[in-house]
Amino acid sequence: MKYTFFTLCLLLLCGAGCGKDGDTNPNTNKTNYLTMKVNGQEWKADAKIAGSLGVLRDGEFVIGGELIGQNDDMTIVFENVTGPGTYRTDDEYSIAQFWQNADGADIKLYQSQQDGKFTLNITRADRTSAEGTFSGTLDIVIGGTQGSVIITDGKFKYDQ
Numbered sequence: 376m377k378y379t380f381f382t383l384c385l386l387l388l389c390g391a392g393c394g395k396d397g398d399t400n401p402n403t404n405k406t407n408y409l410t411m412k413v414n415g416q417e418w419k420a421d422a423k424i425a426g427s428l429g430v431l432r433d434g435e436f437v438i439g440g441e442l443i444g445q446n447d448d449m450t451i452v453f454e455n456v457t458g459p460g461t462y463r464t465d466d467e468y469s470i471a472q473f474w475q476n477a478d479g480a481d482i483k484l485y486q487s488q489q490d491g492k493f494t495l496n497i498t499r500a501d502r503t504s505a506e507g508t509f510s511g512t513l514d515i516v517i518g519g520t521q522g523s524v525i526i527t528d529g530k531f532k533y534d535q
Contacts, residue, residue: 409440409449411509411529413473418442420449426505426533428456428497436462436497438505438531448474451495451509459498464511465491473513473524483518487511493526503535 409420420440428436434457439450454468464471464487471487487493493511500506509529515522 407533409438409531409533411449412527413524415525415527418447418449424531424533426500426531427502427535428458428500428505430502436495436500436505438507438533440531446474446476446479448472453495456497456500458500459507460496462495462497463491464493465489469493469495471495471509471511471513471526473526475518481518484516485513485524486516487513504533506532 407424409424411418420442422441422443424440426436426438428434431437434455436453436456437451439448441448449472451471452469453462453464455466456462462469467489469487471493473485475481475483475485493509493513495507495509497505497507507530509531510527511525513524513526515524
């Protein structure tokens with residue numbers, strides 16, 4: 376039940392990416408990006424990049440995007456964000472989720488735990504923009520019984 380709200384945010388943020396094949400990136404003319412390394416491999420969102428602070432409710436920071444060709448989604452939702460600063464997943468109100476092959480038969484979901492092993496550094500955020508970095512360990516919760524992914528060099532920038 377504690378992740379119900381985060382699941383709703385995930386659906387709102389990434390659900391828009393469930394359109395028909397061939398959808399184009401709405402951010403084509405912008406310098407928006409969401410990139411990271413997943414277990415050392417480059418990953419770069421190519422669609423549905425969005426981020427904000429306080430749009431759905433005060434103090435809530437959201438950033439996300441998807442990689443269409445691989446059906447991957449990355450979503451980060453942190454509560455109690457007051458502005459630029461460093462935040463960790465050490466409470467029930469902060470979560471990072473990485474879906475692999477989200478539309479396929481071999482779907483996997485990796486998610487942060489309340490252990491502080493995922494860090495978000497926000498350098499700029501408001502209702503229409505977000506910028507910063509992230510890194511950490513996400514443990515598998517769907518699609519396997521054990522395992523994790525290491526996220527390094529995560530960077531994001533979003534301007535509406």
